[in-house]
Amino acid sequence: MNIKSCNDTKTTMTELVLPNDTNVLGNLFGGRLMQWMDIVGAICASKHAEAQTVTASVDNISFDSPIKLGDVVTLEAQVSRAWNSSMEVYIEVHTNRITGQEKVKSNHAYITFVAIDIETGKPLPVAKIKPETKEEIQRYESANRRKEIRLILGKRLKPKDAKEVIDFFAEFAEEE
Ligand SMILES: CC(C)(COP(=O)(O)OP(=O)(O)OC[C@H]1O[C@@H](n2cnc3c(N)ncnc32)[C@H](O)[C@@H]1OP(=O)(O)O)[C@@H](O)C(=O)NCCC(=O)NCCS
Structure with a gap:
């Protein structure tokens, strides 16, 4: 199986915040932003996996x-690491006024996707x-x-078997 760079997986999506996307304060619903993040992340992961x-x-x-309301939201996704069938996608969100003001970073997240054989x-x-x-x-x-x-949170790994997490906190303990 070949190796790809993070850059090969880069995926960008742009959205305009419309009235149907906002709450009574005229702010974008958090759930709508999460939906857009999930979509751009899924496109990115599927491109990398060449699968659903x-x-x-x-x-x-x-x-x-x-x-x-009226802001332009740009979502950029790239695969940060892939394991066997799962991929961690890093998503960064920037916002600017449609009149072209400088872009401001709004937030970021990591979403994990798994490639699936549709058959x-x-x-x-x-x-x-x-x-x-x-x-x-x-x-x-x-x-x-x-x-x-x-x-661990998904109850698929016992905390005592989380080697990387244990080593990470052990390093902190040594520093103190
Ligand atoms: C995610 C899913 C495919 C895992 O299937 P599974 O039969 O348990 O498969 P496995 O145990 O072999 O795990 C497959 C991979 O998923 C990863 N995985 C499973 N649960 C995970 C979780 N909660 N967080 C991160 N990765 C997870 C495993 O680590 C494994 O990764 P790897 O192959 O790279 O090591 C399955 O639980 C599923 O279909 N979930 C529903 C997905 C869905 O419908 N999403 C939309 C929500 S509405």
Whole structure:
């Protein structure tokens, strides 16, 4: 199976915030933004896997500043790491006024997708990822730890078997 760069998986989606996307304050609904993040992430993961994918888990998402009616929302996704059949996708959201003001980062999230064989419904193997930039390498190297936390929360891994998480916190304890 071949190896792809994070850049090969880059996927961008642009949305205009319309009245139907907002609450009574004229701010974008958090749920609508999560829907867009899930869609851009799924396109990105499916491109990488060259297969259908399903959302396996969504890491925490914070909403730091409101996105307003009429704003342009740009969502950029790239696979940060791929394992056997699962892929972690990093999604970054930027917002700007349609009149062209500078883009502001609104939030980011990690979503995990699993490639699925549509005939059998079973997970499919996917290509590995080769990170290139400093940020891509940082995200790649910390991805095993995030995966372990997701699997613990999903009751698929016992905390005592989460080697990367245990090593990470042991390093902190040594520093103190
Ligand atoms: C995700 C799903 C495909 C896993 O299927 P499964 O039969 O349990 O398969 P496996 O145990 O072999 O796991 C497959 C991969 O999913 C990963 N995975 C499973 N649950 C996960 C979770 N909660 N978080 C992160 N990764 C998860 C496993 O680590 C494994 O990754 P790997 O192959 O890269 O090591 C299955 O649980 C599913 O179909 N869930 C519903 C998906 C869905 O409908 N999403 C939309 C929500 S409405």
